Amino acid sequence: MARQGVTKPVLPITLTFSVTNHCQSKCKTCNIWKIYPRKQQDPAGELNLDEIEAIFRSMGPIYFFNLSGGEPFLRRDLPDIVELALDYLKPRIIHSPTNAIATNRVIDGTRKILENIRRRGLTTPLTVKPSIDGVGALHDEIRGVPGNWEKLLATIEGLKELEKEFPNFHLELGTVVSNFNKHRLGEIEDFVHSLGVQSYRNEIAEQREEFVNIGDPITPTGEEYAELMKGFAGKIRQSMGAKRPLARMTESLRLVYYELAARIVKENRQVIPCYAGISNVHLTPYGDLWPCCVLGYARPLGNLRSVDYNFPAVWHSASAAAVRDFIRNNGCACPLANQAYSNIMCHLPSLCKAGMNMLSC
Numbered sequence: 001m002a003r004q005g006v007t008k009p010v011l012p013i014t015l016t017f018s019v020t021n022h023c024q025s026k027c028k029t030c031n032i033w034k035i036y037p038r039k040q041q042d043p044a045g046e047l048n049l050d051e052i053e054a055i056f057r058s059m060g061p062i063y064f065f066n067l068s069g070g071e072p073f074l075r076r077d078l079p080d081i082v083e084l085a086l087d088y089l090k091p092r093i094i095h096s097p098t099n100a101i102a103t104n105r106v107i108d109g110t111r112k113i114l115e116n117i118r119r120r121g122l123t124t125p126l127t128v129k130p131s132i133d134g135v136g137a138l139h140d141e142i143r144g145v146p147g148n149w150e151k152l153l154a155t156i157e158g159l160k161e162l163e164k165e166f167p168n169f170h171l172e173l174g175t176v177v178s179n180f181n182k183h184r185l186g187e188i189e190d191f192v193h194s195l196g197v198q199s200y201r202n203e204i205a206e207q208r209e210e211f212v213n214i215g216d217p218i219t220p221t222g223e224e225y226a227e228l229m230k231g232f233a234g235k236i237r238q239s240m241g242a243k244r245p246l247a248r249m250t251e252s253l254r255l256v257y258y259e260l261a262a263r264i265v266k267e268n269r270q271v272i273p274c275y276a277g278i279s280n281v282h283l284t285p286y287g288d289l290w291p292c293c294v295l296g297y298a299r300p301l302g303n304l305r306s307v308d309y310n311f312p313a314v315w316h317s318a319s320a321a322a323v324r325d326f327i328r329n330n331g332c333a334c335p336l337a338n339q340a341y342s343n344i345m346c347h348l349p350s351l352c353k354a355g356m357n358m359l360s361c
Helices: 050-061 078-089 105-117 135-143 148-165 182-194 222-242 245-267 313-315 318-328 337-345 348-360
Strands: 013-018 064-068 092-097 125-130 169-177 199-204 280-283 289-292
Touching: 013 245, 013 337, 050 078, 050 313, 064 078, 078 092, 078 105, 092 318, 105 125, 135 148, 148 169, 169 182, 182 199, 182 222, 199 245, 222 245, 222 313, 245 337, 245 348, 280 337, 313 318, 337 348
Parallel strands: 013 064, 013 280, 064 092, 092 125, 125 169, 169 199
Antiparallel strands: 280 289
């Protein structure tokens, strides 16, 4: 009803918070590092902890808290940000990607977050997802940082040790499938499985406002991606039965996502209804609210600093309603993974497919 404009949207299911735009990587699929160079150590303009607390207090509970960037672990106060989320947002799942370059900071930061969760007597699942876009030299070439591969391996080993100590911690690896690695996906996948990592996913490289890469030739065709996903999905089905319940559930959803993503890229339309700006919302380091990171700067909902950090004031504003109308009227189409999973949850036929995937393993 909210998507049709009949009622005001309730609180989002998922909050993605880009805690910083700074990043040490120089990825071929993302230009954010050109706009926010790491040498600018002063995070001028980024939300501080007091501002973040005011925003979280005004929001209330959500289900999924997704950290993002830039590189999230470059913020030394990342564990403090998660603490504020635990206090006010009370998420049921917390997730963060990482480029895995600052190995010690990633491992130490993850440990602090887990200790904070444990100290509260909670068992909230935390997933940290290092990026792996190639094996060996290919990874360094795509990520633009010599030596990133060795740091990635060290980070993975350190995070695997945390899995032994914290039952609620889940290590996941993720690949951005682009024109730079589309012919090497099998090699990457085989390597990931050789590490014994329970959860591995990929998403297609996208042109996003957030990444300042509109017009860059990075995205495989829908036909190419669909063909790649056939083999990928087959391996997932073979291994699902031996995985833990949470991994089985997420893998079941991913099987549906891979099929939808290929169709969206191929057909350039919303294959199922998109609930961006309703089920999900994206918070930038500077207090802007976006429906998603793909529309980003082009279609913002509003800025929280301008309304004294009052989330409902932006969430229920006329500008936010106009953006939702744009999305509902098929003004855009993309395979953004974070949003697609929520769309699947809101689309009964797709949700049933995911359920059947889980039951059939």
